Amino acid sequence: MINRIKIKNLxxxxxxxxxxxxxxxxLGSNNSGKTTILEALFLASNPFxxxxxxxxxxxxxxxxxxxxxxETLKAEGFAFLLHRYIAQEAEIDCNVNSENYILKFIKxxxxxxxxxSSNRKIPKENIDIRGKGIVPSIGHLSLFNNELRAYxxxxxxxxxxxxxxxxxxFGYNYLExxxxxxxxxxxxxxxxxxxxxxxxxxxKDITIEPFLGxxxxxxxxxxxxxxxxxxxxxxxxxxxxxxxxxxxxxxxSIILWDDVExxxxxxxxxxxxxxxxxxxxxxxxxxxxxxxxxxxxxxxEINEEKAGIYLINLDKNILKTKKIxxxxxxxxxxxxxxxxxxxxxxx
Amino acid sequence: xxxxPLDPTSRTASNISTISRKIKINVVVQSGFFDGIAxxxxxxxxxxxxxxxSFHSDGKEIVGIVKxxxxxxxxxxxxxKTYLQPRIKKMLILMDQxxxxxxxxxxxxxxxxxxxxxxxxxxxxxxxxxxxDCKYVDRxxxxxxxxxxxxxxxxxxxxxxxxxIKAACLFLKDFKPKVNxxxxxxxxxxKRQQIDILRMLKERExxxxxIFSQHFKGLEYLEMG
Numbered sequence: 001m002i003n004r005i006k007i008k009n010l011x012x013x014x015x016x017x018x019x020x021x022x023x024x025x026x027l028g029s030n031n032s033g034k035t036t037i038l039e040a041l042f043l044a045s046n047p048f049x050x051x052x053x054x055x056x057x058x059x060x061x062x063x064x065x066x067x068x069x070x071e072t073l074k075a076e077g078f079a080f081l082l083h084r085y086i087a088q089e090a091e092i093d094c095n096v097n098s099e100n101y102i103l104k105f106i107k108x109x110x111x112x113x114x115x116x117s118s119n120r121k122i123p124k125e126n127i128d129i130r131g132k133g134i135v136p137s138i139g140h141l142s143l144f145n146n147e148l149r150a151y152x153x154x155x156x157x158x159x160x161x162x163x164x165x166x167x168x169x170f171g172y173n174y175l176e177x178x179x180x181x182x183x184x185x186x187x188x189x190x191x192x193x194x195x196x197x198x199x200x201x202x203x204k205d206i207t208i209e210p211f212l213g214x215x216x217x218x219x220x221x222x223x224x225x226x227x228x229x230x231x232x233x234x235x236x237x238x239x240x241x242x243x244x245x246x247x248x249x250x251x252x253s254i255i256l257w258d259d260v261e262x263x264x265x266x267x268x269x270x271x272x273x274x275x276x277x278x279x280x281x282x283x284x285x286x287x288x289x290x291x292x293x294x295x296x297x298x299x300x301e302i303n304e305e306k307a308g309i310y311l312i313n314l315d316k317n318i319l320k321t322k323k324i325x326x327x328x329x330x331x332x333x334x335x336x337x338x339x340x341x342x343x344x345x346x347x
Numbered sequence: 348x349x350x351x352p353l354d355p356t357s358r359t360a361s362n363i364s365t366i367s368r369k370i371k372i373n374v375v376v377q378s379g380f381f382d383g384i385a386x387x388x389x390x391x392x393x394x395x396x397x398x399x400x401s402f403h404s405d406g407k408e409i410v411g412i413v414k415x416x417x418x419x420x421x422x423x424x425x426x427x428k429t430y431l432q433p434r435i436k437k438m439l440i441l442m443d444q445x446x447x448x449x450x451x452x453x454x455x456x457x458x459x460x461x462x463x464x465x466x467x468x469x470x471x472x473x474x475x476x477x478x479x480d481c482k483y484v485d486r487x488x489x490x491x492x493x494x495x496x497x498x499x500x501x502x503x504x505x506x507x508x509x510x511x512i513k514a515a516c517l518f519l520k521d522f523k524p525k526v527n528x529x530x531x532x533x534x535x536x537x538k539r540q541q542i543d544i545l546r547m548l549k550e551r552e553x554x555x556x557x558i559f560s561q562h563f564k565g566l567e568y569l570e571m572g
Contacts, residue, residue, distance in 0.1 A: 029378075315380070335429045336413040338354040344380045345353070345411055346432050 004095035009087035016319020021308035034289035048150030053170035078141035158253035187248035261295035372402040383437040444496035444505035493565035
């Protein structure tokens with residue numbers, strides 16, 4: 001489990017740190033740094049590892065997923081990882097069992113690259129960067145285009161899965177391209193049956209078959225033998241099914257979920273919170289962001305002993321945090337304060 | 348002065364936002380840091396009036412604004428500790444006088460502060476305005492108590508509508524309130540005339556200062572560094 005994360009010059013966060021719990025819920029305004037914290041944790045395992053998302057003809061690497069999430073028009077490159085695009089170095093420091101795992105993103109002066117370095121005793125390639133000397137590096141990212149190169153493939157901290165409404169379509173693509181191996185894992189029937197409790201229909205299995213016109217599509221098989229395309233189900237049920245399959249395929253120790261309430265009514269949120277309860281019992285770690293007090297309450301109550309809720313915001317790009325309990329949220333609500341918007345007063 | 352509603356889904360936030368659009372006072376903000384809060388203990392139209400007065404309080408200072416749900420008047424003093432977050436240095440409480448004697452209100456306020464372990468280190472003010480320098484554990488802060496009501500309006504229960512009725516007498520030709528109750532007199536005006544009066548309060552700053560003198564003095568304390 002990651003006990004603490006420190007971030008320097010990563011995206012919108014110039015400096016910040018946060019203690020993590022088995023279940024950490026991040027509440028805050030838009031642009032308060034919530035997603036950046038998840039992304040830092042996602043990169044911490046290894047920015048160059050393959051993750052269960054597919055786009056542009058290939059299985060994506062973790063850092064490519066972030067690039068896609070932040071794609072703006074046709075701009076390429078990984079400079080977006082560096083604070084204000086100009087910071088010379090960014091750093092993600094995860095504390096795991098009293099040991100610090102530091103990942104550095106170092107911009108070279110003489111080459112158009114960001115070199116990734118780690119403090120762990122792992123295979124590295126020594127790169128001579130002008131002004132920095134010899135930097136032991138595990139790979140590099142281009143500043144100006146999508147070129148990247150991993151020198152070694154390994155895990156630095158526990159493997160994490162990032163879930164976001166923006167990534168569902170890449171999850172779909174991954175399922176299609178890797179269906180043969182996924183079907184052999186036998187997870188689809190289990191996920192289909194569990195998803196049945198979310199709607200009035202009873203799903204028995206999930207398959208990929210040609211749709212009218214011959215092109216492949218993902219289907220949920222109903223009890224009566226008929227089938228329905230996943231894309232024709234409600235967004236919430238689709239998200240739940242895709243996430244559950246990706247989780248089973250990837251087997252992460254840490255789940256990072258951005259905007260957990262997106263597309264979900266309380267019934268699905270309740271189902272997800274029960275799933276989270278099972279994951280916590282299995283020793284998994286969950287970090288999620290939400291704008292919804294209802295979601296924070298439903299999920300936070302599933303295991304209050306293991307949960308930590310934070311109110312977060314950025315003040316001049318410095319991360320401000322306040323640990324807050326469900327009782328305090330209720331107490332503030334009683335006097336007319338919505339903690340999600342009054343963060344500038346509370347932090 | 349800019350107002351930051353502490354709950355954007357509250358009736359108060361909606362009232363302020365609506366009046367801001369209708370009479371074009373740009374007072375609502377939804378970001379920024381602040382060290383003062385205005386607690387509108389009696390709800391509406393106090394929140395609407397307060398936003399117009401804030402418009403006249405020139406300057407860019409941001410103040411949080413809140414109407415505590417289910418709690419009115421002096422009872423808000425029992426919950427102010429929840430508002431007393433590290434940044435907060437000043438709290439303005441706006442409340443109706445109703446039928447109470449002013450000294451009784453101030454005495455009751457002091458009694459409630461003491462009951463909540465808040466000590467008063469200094470006190471100043473005038474007829475319907477009191478400013479208390481307070482201390483709670485190691486926190487020092489100001490409570491600015493502004494009481495709605497005007498002696499010249501001959502009613503049993505004094506409230507913010509006393510001031511609005513005075514404004515109506517000043518701005519509307521031949522307006523003579525027929526009832527001995529300023530709330531009823533204000534309600535009797537109808538929406539269109541109410542908006543006209545509020546608009547004139549926005550446009551005629553000098554008169555607004557005369558009608559809401561204790562409020563403007565209270566706002567000055569709230570804006571002080």
